[in-house]
Amino acid sequence: MADAPLLTVAKVRKTFRQKLRWSERKLGDDYKNVFAVDDVSFALERGETLGIIGESGCGKSTTARILVGLVRPDSGSIIFQGKEILGNRASDVAAYRKEVQIVFQDPYEYLNPRMRLKDIICEPLVINGNIQDNRKTAIAEELLDHVGLNPPNEYLNRFTHELSGGQRQRVAIARALALRPKLLIADEPTSMLDVSVRAGILNLLRSLILEHRMSMIFITHDIATAGYMCDRIAVMYKGRIIEIGKRDEVINTPQHPYTKALVQVCDNLQGFISEREHYILDGEVDSFEQGGHCCFAPGCVCRDGECHCQDQGSQELIEVSPEHFVACAHCH
Amino acid sequence: MAVLEVRGLTTVYKTQNGDALALDCLDLDLDKGEMLGLIGESGCGKTTAGYSILRSIKYPGVILQGTVRLAGTDLAQLSEAELRKHLWKEIAMIPQCAMNALNPSHKINSQIFEAIEVHEPKTPKNEIQARIDTLLNSVGLNSRWKDSYPHKLSGGMKQRVVIAMALACNPKIIIADEATTGLDVLVQAQIMALLKKIQIEHDLGILLISHDLAMVSQVCERIGIMYAGSLVELGSTDRILENALHPYTKALLTSQVSLHGIHKIVKPIEGIVPSLTEKFIGCKFRDRCKHRRELCGIEMPKLEEIERGHWCACHFSRELGDVIHG
Numbered sequence: 001m002a003d004a005p006l007l008t009v010a011k012v013r014k015t016f017r018q019k020l021r022w023s024e025r026k027l028g029d030d031y032k033n034v035f036a037v038d039d040v041s042f043a044l045e046r047g048e049t050l051g052i053i054g055e056s057g058c059g060k061s062t063t064a065r066i067l068v069g070l071v072r073p074d075s076g077s078i079i080f081q082g083k084e085i086l087g088n089r090a091s092d093v094a095a096y097r098k099e100v101q102i103v104f105q106d107p108y109e110y111l112n113p114r115m116r117l118k119d120i121i122c123e124p125l126v127i128n129g130n131i132q133d134n135r136k137t138a139i140a141e142e143l144l145d146h147v148g149l150n151p152p153n154e155y156l157n158r159f160t161h162e163l164s165g166g167q168r169q170r171v172a173i174a175r176a177l178a179l180r181p182k183l184l185i186a187d188e189p190t191s192m193l194d195v196s197v198r199a200g201i202l203n204l205l206r207s208l209i210l211e212h213r214m215s216m217i218f219i220t221h222d223i224a225t226a227g228y229m230c231d232r233i234a235v236m237y238k239g240r241i242i243e244i245g246k247r248d249e250v251i252n253t254p255q256h257p258y259t260k261a262l263v264q265v266c267d268n269l270q271g272f273i274s275e276r277e278h279y280i281l282d283g284e285v286d287s288f289e290q291g292g293h294c295c296f297a298p299g300c301v302c303r304d305g306e307c308h309c310q311d312q313g314s315q316e317l318i319e320v321s322p323e324h325f326v327a328c329a330h331c332h
Numbered sequence: 333m334a335v336l337e338v339r340g341l342t343t344v345y346k347t348q349n350g351d352a353l354a355l356d357c358l359d360l361d362l363d364k365g366e367m368l369g370l371i372g373e374s375g376c377g378k379t380t381a382g383y384s385i386l387r388s389i390k391y392p393g394v395i396l397q398g399t400v401r402l403a404g405t406d407l408a409q410l411s412e413a414e415l416r417k418h419l420w421k422e423i424a425m426i427p428q429c430a431m432n433a434l435n436p437s438h439k440i441n442s443q444i445f446e447a448i449e450v451h452e453p454k455t456p457k458n459e460i461q462a463r464i465d466t467l468l469n470s471v472g473l474n475s476r477w478k479d480s481y482p483h484k485l486s487g488g489m490k491q492r493v494v495i496a497m498a499l500a501c502n503p504k505i506i507i508a509d510e511a512t513t514g515l516d517v518l519v520q521a522q523i524m525a526l527l528k529k530i531q532i533e534h535d536l537g538i539l540l541i542s543h544d545l546a547m548v549s550q551v552c553e554r555i556g557i558m559y560a561g562s563l564v565e566l567g568s569t570d571r572i573l574e575n576a577l578h579p580y581t582k583a584l585l586t587s588q589v590s591l592h593g594i595h596k597i598v599k600p601i602e603g604i605v606p607s608l609t610e611k612f613i614g615c616k617f618r619d620r621c622k623h624r625r626e627l628c629g630i631e632m633p634k635l636e637e638i639e640r641g642h643w644c645a646c647h648f649s650r651e652l653g654d655v656i657h658g
Contacts, residue, residue: 055516164604194373195543199587200600221517224546227594251591258518265521266591269550273525 004082005043006215007067007183012040012076014062036062037073038239041317044183049209049216051226051247053262054236060219061105063236064187067217068102069093081182098128101176105188107168111160117144117171118156124178143174148204166197173204177212184209184216190225202229223262227251232323235259238295241317245324255326257300294329302330334361335537336385336423336505341398343377343384345608346391352608354380356561358398359635362505365535367528369548369569371584372558375605378541379428381558382507385539386425387415403504420451424503428510430494434482440468441478444497451501467496471526488519495526505537513542524551545588549573557581560605560616563635567642575654577644579621615647623648 014037020030037059044050052060065071067078069085078085085096101124104110111120118140125131131139137156144152147170160168169189176184186205190198206229209216218229226233227247234244235258243256254260264272294300294315297307307329317325343355355377362368372378383389385400387407400407402422407415427433435443441464448460455463465475471492482490491511498506508527512520528551531538542548548555549569556566557580565578576582583601603620606612615621618628627647635645646652 055518195545196373196584196587196601198600199589199598202589202598203600222589223517224589224591224594227591228589228598247594251594261518261521263591265517266546269521269524269547272521273528273551 006046006048006081007044008077008079009043009067010041010077010079012037012063012066012073012078014059014066014071014073035239037066040076040236040239040241042234042241042244044215044217046182047209047213047215048232049218049230051218051220051230051233052236053220053223053226053233055221057238058236059239060236061187064102064185064217064219067183067185068100069097098179099181100183100185101179101181102185102187103169103172103176103189106192107165107172108192111168111171113160116157116159120160120171121175121178124175128179139178140174143177144171146177146208147171147174148200149174164197165193166200169193169201170204173201173208177208180212182214184214185219186216187219188221191221198225205229223251223266235262240295240315240327242296242327243325244317245321245326249321249324255320255324256296256328257302258296294327296328304330333364335364335403336360336362336539337399337401338385339399339401341381341384341400342396343380343389343393344396345380345393347609349609353561353612354393354608355384358384358563360556360563360566362537362539364504364537365531366554367531367538367540367552369552369555370539370541370558371543371545371548371555373543373605375608376558377561378543378558379509380561382425382509382539382541385507386419386423388419388425417451420447420503421501422503423505423507424498424501426494426498426506426508426511428513430511431487431490431514433494434490436482439479439481440485440493444478444493444500447497447500463500464496467499468493470499470530471496472522487515488523491515491519491523492526495523495530499530499534502534503536505539507539507541509541510543511540512547513544520547527551545584546590557584561608562616562645563643564617564645565643566635567644571639571642577638577642577649577652578617578646579623579652580617583620615645623652 016034016036017031018034020032040063042050052063054060062071066073073086076086080096080099083092085093118136121140121143122131122136125139140156141152144155149155149167149170163171190201193201202225218226220226230247232245233247233250234241235256236242237258243250243254243259250259251263254263294307297303300307315327317327320326338358338360341355341358344351345354358381370378370381380393384395387395389395398408402418407418444464444467445460448455448463464478468475468478473489473492477485477489485493511527512523515523524547527538530536540548540552552569554567555569555572556563557578558564559580565572565576565581572581576585586599587601589598601620606616606619614629614631615633618624633645633647635643638644638649
């Protein structure tokens, strides 16, 4: 199966139940549903990097968490190397988890402050039971060297509070690499870092991906960073993928009004400011209700009756050019 | 004509390891109706600069020296009570994390009302109410929101309310400290558009403090770049983007990913920012600088006007940059 994609995600959904405020409750109904990930499907080839961009709360981090098994989706399927992961035997899932590793957003939060770096880095190996105690130092040294913390023996016995944000993120990457995964998920790995340090982490990830022939899902809110890192870009909005395609196509010829606005803001803010009404309605749009209609319609400038109709067709991804899919009733 | 003139403003934070020099002799002019961006990494003193100008630094922060001239009056010499008359009326601030700047237990209306009432006690109540409606409308919010509590509003809406409050007493200058940080990209753009609109309509001077060079360079007429407590470069946006003089600015520019240059390799700035508590002799950037020479370790470079309106604090800026003479 040389041509089969490494990972196929199909129609994954996750709904969170949010407890309503006392004032908003109706009789017998204390909760409302938040559609965090709604019908998300994509495929990832071997050695490919896919960028997922979107605003906060659009479901990109939930997607990442679903992929590493931290969140259980309500429905859908995830096929990794030809095997279905969801609802499968625990042993299959364990094997899958070895192959998929994640780097989280906030390096100040998720590294255990009581562990030494060498233990942090080797923990995945210990959990999976394929390391002897006397090999720990050697493996940790190799990995530290690999992520650019030189000389590695100086770092082995340090604690995380002795490191800067960029160094912590390198430790996290080293830990993720320990099991030699096939897929790395990077959930906004640079958003907590200073600008001058970001470039280092981005370049490190790029070279590691090439070197280990890994695939990567890179989650970010910055379209320029996604363009720098990824072969393909998926744009999410309110739990749905609204546009997905090759990097250059999404950036140079964006089709969905939301993507257009994102590119314009990043490319030419001055222009966006002066002709804003071409891109987005002014004022605040804050509705999380779910209907059959297009999720972007309340803030969209080119909406019409069709966007609000309850027909599922108005929100399905449609191929506008080869491998470039858009979910907008007006883009085809 | 500069409305705001800052000279030699120096602020330290008292720490266990001695004084941390967070702001080192800041000299800055803000012209009428101008938007000036102040850029730097975290910990470089840009927020401290904002608060020091307003003299609202709290202990352990202490302002050691410096003058802040606002239309002729030196804020640094005023008593607390006199200073309070100037704040809001002449110079207002949009604080960092504006989302948490609103009091959660008061309605929007009463918070703006209070600000106006304190500064203009003679204005009749119904006039203030009418003004609140206009203010909210001018920042793109329906005035019906004034009767809600802050938790009902989204982040962008709270930001708009805070901007409305800053405008409440018609100041001449607004200091916007990371006004759009933490907001979503499109909301950020809308808020920037709003600030730009206000700047032009009210002929306001805005000091925009931010770490986002890409955004600032698109909306500000001039940019100042800070490093480890000092202003290292100041000039018009175009000149800085075309011809950065300070090695730090150059490094900062090449470390940014831009949409045009996604095929270009970005370069990180090696090394770390020096500790602010150390007594520093010479240039603060020298350990990370490619062009360092002997002089850099001996003498601290001063901010000099290298070409018209373009200032730089580097001994070798004339050699490194493409300077236009005359």
